[in-house]
Amino acid sequence: MTELLLVVAAYLVGSLSAAILVCKLLQLPDPRTEGSMNPGATNVLRLGGKKAALLTLLGDMLKGLLPVAVTVQLEATELTIALTLIAAFLGHLYPLFFGFKGGKGVATALGGLIGLHWSIGLATLATWLVVAGLFRYSSLSALTAILLAPLYVWMLFPITGSTILTSAMALITVMLYWRHRSNIENLLAGREDKIGSKK
Numbered sequence: 001m002t003e004l005l006l007v008v009a010a011y012l013v014g015s016l017s018a019a020i021l022v023c024k025l026l027q028l029p030d031p032r033t034e035g036s037m038n039p040g041a042t043n044v045l046r047l048g049g050k051k052a053a054l055l056t057l058l059g060d061m062l063k064g065l066l067p068v069a070v071t072v073q074l075e076a077t078e079l080t081i082a083l084t085l086i087a088a089f090l091g092h093l094y095p096l097f098f099g100f101k102g103g104k105g106v107a108t109a110l111g112g113l114i115g116l117h118w119s120i121g122l123a124t125l126a127t128w129l130v131v132a133g134l135f136r137y138s139s140l141s142a143l144t145a146i147l148l149a150p151l152y153v154w155m156l157f158p159i160t161g162s163t164i165l166t167s168a169m170a171l172i173t174v175m176l177y178w179r180h181r182s183n184i185e186n187l188l189a190g191r192e193d194k195i196g197s198k199k
Contacts, residue, residue: 003076003077003080003083006067006070006071006074006076006080006084007080007083007084007087008087009067010067010068010071010083010084010085010087010088010091011087011088011090011091011096012091012096013063013066013067013088013091014063014064014067014087014088014089014090014091014092014095014108015091015092015094015095015096015097015098015102016059016063016091016095016097017039017092017095017097017098017102017103018041018055018056018057018058018059018060018063019031019039019040019041019043019044019056019059019060019103020032020039020098021059022044022048022052022055022056022059023044023047023048023052026048026052028044028047028048028052029047031043031044031047032098032101034047035047036193038103038104039098039101039102039103040056040060040103040104040106040107041053041054041056041057041060041107042138042139042195044056045195046193056107057107060092060103060107060108060111061107061108061110061111061114062111063088063091063092063108063111064085064088064089064092064107064108064109064110064111064112064113064114064115065111065112065114065115066111066115067084067087067088067112067115068081068084068085068088068111068112068115068116069114069115071084071115072115072116072117078159078162078164078165079164081116081165082164082165082167082168083168085112085115085116085165085168085169085172086168086171086172088108088111088112089105089108089109089112089172089175091108092105092108093105093175093179104142104176104179104180105172105175105176105179106142106145106146106176109146109149109172109176110124110125110128110145113149113152113153113169116153116157116165117156117157117158119152119156120149120152120153120156120157123148123152123156124145124146124148124149124152125145127141127144127145127148128141128142128144128145129141131144131145132195136194136195137187137192137194137195138195139180139183139184139186139187139192140187140192142176142180143176143177143180143183143184146172146173146176146177147173149169149172149173150166150169150170150173153165153166153169154166
């Protein structure tokens with residue numbers, strides 16, 4: 001029963017859209033209808049600048065970090081930890097409080113990885129930063145980092161070679177690629193906006 005409550009709580013926490021709340025607080029345009037129409041940090045950066053984007057990024061990361069970290073600290077089973085990670089991520093993608101229309105989930109997934117173990121989050125974040133620094137595409141950075149994330153989970157989680165958690169992260173990776181399919185098309189066509197673009 002406790003494990004079920006942890007998973008449900010993770011989904012509800014994930015359903016709190018930082019992008020929408022930050023934009024309302026700062027009286028910015030609705031990120032669901034302006035810019036790229038994605039309620040995430042990159043779109044908020046376009047709409048409101050660095051401060052608003054940073055608040056959104058931190059909020060979305062915490063949605064993944066807190067539920068997973070609590071579950072890990074409670075020494076729940078690997079299956080419960082995996083389901084908590086997936087639930088927080090799905091809450092961001094399909095938020096109960098915002099008509100089940102959410103963002104792409106990169107920051108929430110990253111927060112969940114930090115909740116699993118700081119080294120996994122650090123490796124994933126470092127990958128994002130390196131690719132972003134080289135190519136200036138947020139989507140390419142996210143796609144590269146998240147592609148490697150299951151490998152990082154496999155290598156760096158305290159129980160090395162955790163099949164359950166690695167599989168959970170692989171599922172999240174597939175869902176993230178699906179949510180980024182328009183970005184992938186734009187990258188291949190040379191139409192993708194670079195980081196900091198106002199378009």
